[in-house]
């Protein structure tokens with residue numbers, strides 16, 4: 001792997017890099033020179049914005065390598081690209097003649113970069129990988145695929161260096177090193193929903209994000225029109241991943257938590273202020289609740305008890321009650337949404353009146369039908385028989401009245417289950433008014449279900465759902481309806497399922513998402529956690545998820561594992577942090593949520609500057625209860641990948657409540673008191689899974705500090 005600037009190959013490749021950068025500048029100048037000239041002021045403005053957006057996308061970031069690989073297609077092997085040479089990078093760059101200087105990593109020609117092997121060279125004679133330092137090309141590595149013998153040791157040192165690079169700041173893209181089994185998922189067809197089970201650090205999140213970028217490139221118009229969404233477990237996680245897609249030039253993908261999704265349309269009238277017991281949340285998250293709500297909603301209909309009389313001029317038209325009922329039944333039989341059915345009823349009745357008029361020799365036109373539909377007696381009838389429903393009020397009525405709940409839940413929920421979720425009977429004080437209602441997160445999901453039963457939710461073209469193993473059936477339904485006519489990438493690990501209300505298996509999750517046909521994939525190679533550390537964490541696996549095979553690590557560095565029994569964990573975390581502060585990389589101290597307050601004081605007293613993840617002084621339910629800025633909040637402006645990123649302004653040390661650790665990673669992880677972490681959960685198996693999540697966040701080293709005995713499951717085998 002030559003590293004010197006004197007090397008003739010490096011000189012030549014640097015020249016291509018410089019020429020590519022110049023070509024990119026020229027593309028941008030050309031774009032900026034375009035004049036927006038639309039047919040009117042609005043279209044001119046739209047055009048102007050499109051030009052500005054394109055120019056922004058063409059901006060060269062000196063720290064970001066413009067390409068990271070080269071493909072030399074063989075002159076002998078048959079392929080569409082026989083004898084051609086391509087540079088693979090983050091975006092397409094062409095010269096003045098329109099010939100490609102750099103090919104987008106998502107283009108079909110780039111597939112060989114990720115998939116070619118000795119067994120299947122994809123038409124390649126040679127694959128070259130480049131090493132960069134601060135945007136400067138400093139090394140290359142050749143892999144002959146035509147049977148020639150490679151110089152140097154087997155395996156890619158550039159890949160190894162990339163995987164082992166210290167982590168600082170938010171998540172980075174992995175375009176330069178996507179592995180073949182990951183690439184298969186990234187490039188799966190848009191129509192295909194995919195479900196990926198994978199151990200911690202196998203790249204599920206990375207793969208999901210790259211898949212969106214790939215789909216946006218391959219089906220730009222469909223996705224732009226339909227929309228794409230990334231769903232993650234919490235704001236801290238979304239902050240952590242939010243820069244990956246922009247770094248790949250994709251700025252238009254929405255990111256949200258399930259709670260944000262379901263609360264979006266009700267922010268004015270519905271604030272989540274209460275926490276359900278695990279038992280209540282489990283019932284509220286059960287798919288049977290969809291049926292309960294359905295019954296409650298449709299019980300708003302009543303049967304007509306008198307004929308409808310419509311007066312037009314001097315004539316009166318009569319429709320007997322049984323006929324009105326027939327119209328109602330016919331609409332219901334079509335399975336339409338409640339609000340659509342309501343609108344249809346008025347029109348159907350009006351049409352029937354119109355038919356009567358015609359039979360009587362009149363010749364009314366369509367306007368008459370509309371007028372009849374909007375006439376006072378028809379509107380009054382519809383309001384009475386098929387009333388407009390406010391979903392917030394309906395849910396309030398259902399949860400505050402044992403009688404109403406019983407009517408809707410009879411035969412679906414037993415009395416004990418009903419008592420658990422009914423404010424009147426659960427021991428929780430029943431709110432006197434709607435404004436006083438203390439809604440929970442699970443209530444918001446129920447509201448979303450109701451809103452969808454009233455009016456079909458809008459479906460996007462693609463949804464990436466991360467940490468999907470934690471979702472309740474009702475949450476799955478909420479996400480599923482947002483991709484009902486599109487596809488989904490479902491990511492997760494059943495060994496990391498820590499909620500009491502989780503659907504329980506991938507079959508169940510996919511069924512409730514409405515994607516039972518999703519292609520199931522598994523990722524098994526871990527890129528985050530060093531071997532020694534993953535083996536330690538895997539001691540929990542027989543208890544946390546006995547059906548899963550132990551995870552593996554592709555990391556060559558063994559990493560460091562240090563398990564220390566200490567007298568005072570609060571004191572010891574300071575010592576441990578001090579011992580790793582000298583090395584490059586982020587430091588995460590993870591502890592049971594209930595211990596965060598004590599530990600932040602202990603760190604502050606000893607002068608350790610740190611951020612408390614999730615600390616929000618305005619949120620009384622925040623486990624940290626501190627006004628310290630969270631790391632993500634004080635992160636500098638989005639900056640694309642850089643080899644020598646300046647230290648972020650945020651403190652090096654993050655104090656992380658165990659409940660927020662999912663999906664995150666730190667170079668050094670210090671875990672405080674595992675027994676407390678396990679006990680912080682509702683059931684032991686969930687506690688062990690939480691501990692498994694926490695123990696698998698480390699990239700370089702894991703220090704475990706305990707003053708209480710370790711959970712027995714962690715003991716030596």
Ligand SMILES: Nc1ncnc2c1ncn2[C@@H]1O[C@H](COP(=O)(O)OP(=O)(O)OP(=O)(O)O)[C@@H](O)[C@H]1O
Nearest residue numbers: 174177178179200201202203204205206527528663
């Ligand atoms: N092909 C790859 N090349 C380099 N780094 C990779 C690759 N795949 C994954 N990684 C890195 O490994 C780390 C873990 O990836 P990621 O967070 O996507 O894993 P995960 O499976 O979602 O983990 P978890 O289950 O803990 O949420 C990240 O730093 C990611 O950038």
